[in-house]
Amino acid sequence: MNRERFALQARRLCKTHGAGSALVRAVDEVSLDMPAGQALAIMGPSGCGKSTLLHLLGGLERATAGALWLGGKRIDGLGERALARMRRRSVSFVFQAFHLMEELSAVQNVELPALLAGASPWAARRRADQLLDRVGLAKRARHLPSAMSGGERQRVAVARALVNEPLVLLADEPTGNLDSAATRTLLRLFEELRTAGQTLVIVTHDERIAALADRLITMRDGAFVDDLRMPAAPVGRRAGLLNLGG
Ligand SMILES: Nc1ncnc2c1ncn2[C@@H]1O[C@H](COP(=O)(O)OP(=O)(O)OP(=O)(O)O)[C@@H](O)[C@H]1O
Numbered sequence: 160m161n162r163e164r165f166a167l168q169a170r171r172l173c174k175t176h177g178a179g180s181a182l183v184r185a186v187d188e189v190s191l192d193m194p195a196g197q198a199l200a201i202m203g204p205s206g207c208g209k210s211t212l213l214h215l216l217g218g219l220e221r222a223t224a225g226a227l228w229l230g231g232k233r234i235d236g237l238g239e240r241a242l243a244r245m246r247r248r249s250v251s252f253v254f255q256a257f258h259l260m261e262e263l264s265a266v267q268n269v270e271l272p273a274l275l276a277g278a279s280p281w282a283a284r285r286r287a288d289q290l291l292d293r294v295g296l297a298k299r300a301r302h303l304p305s306a307m308s309g310g311e312r313q314r315v316a317v318a319r320a321l322v323n324e325p326l327v328l329l330a331d332e333p334t335g336n337l338d339s340a341a342t343r344t345l346l347r348l349f350e351e352l353r354t355a356g357q358t359l360v361i362v363t364h365d366e367r368i369a370a371l372a373d374r375l376i377t378m379r380d381g382a383f384v385d386d387l388r389m390p391a392a393p394v395g396r397r398a399g400l401l402n403l404g405g
């Protein structure tokens with residue numbers, strides 16, 4: 160099998176908690192083939208295992224069993240340091256609760272992962288400024304998160320998640336804390352990312368977010384119960400947002 164063309168592949172991934180009568184199968188034998196450039200939405204009732212699956216796919220948590228490939232490389236057997244390196248290089252998370260550094264300005268938040276990855280201060284700042292511009296926050300770059308709205312903070316979090324050009328962007332209910340106007344802005348941003356060919360996995364309760372995906376998976380009790388492919392997206396859509404140059 161040509162694994163390279165898949166951004167993510169999982170085979171019979173399991174994650175259990177506890178033991179005996181208290182055993183919980185948070186993720187129960189999930190298999191997934193996700194081509195690069197696909198935007199996948201995952202929905203399902205509370206407690207069905209969506210966050211757990213997202214954490215497994217991004218290497219934040221380790222599976223109890225099963226195999227996982229990221230960008231064609233098998234990662235389930237990696238040691239802690241190699242896994243952390245792989246994660247830094249290939250995946251980014253956007254969480255429901257933003258998780259910005261409160262004492263850093265927007266642009267400092269966005270450039271931080273680039274600096275940690277070894278970019279020069281100049282290059283990191285340039286790219287952070289470009290990304291903030293792309294998410295419509297050029298004028299807020301020097302603000303602290305406490306001086307920004309929820310929607311603005313989440314856009315900073317998305318810009319930060321993009322700064323190292325991740326192979327896969329994983330988002331866990333990114334609009335869960337937003338009012339409807341802010342949700343609409345985020346919707347536009349995710350639509351732009353999808354159009355730009357960013358590989359996306361978005362866990363959401365919001366049908367509007369799900370509607371912009373290429374594929375919609377429904378989970379129940381740790382397993383996939385429905386897998387819906389949306390009509391094919393236009394060819395040659397990789398352009399724009401992520402093509403920042405330099
Ligand atoms: N550390 C843990 N110990 C025991 N059970 C856990 C642990 N973490 C998660 N679970 C259980 O695993 C299941 C899946 O949890 P998960 O957080 O992935 O659900 P979810 O689909 O993201 O729910 P929500 O929509 O409420 O965020 C739940 O039944 C949860 O109680």
Ligand SMILES: [Mg+2]
Pocket residue numbers: 209210211
């Ligand atoms: Mg969750």
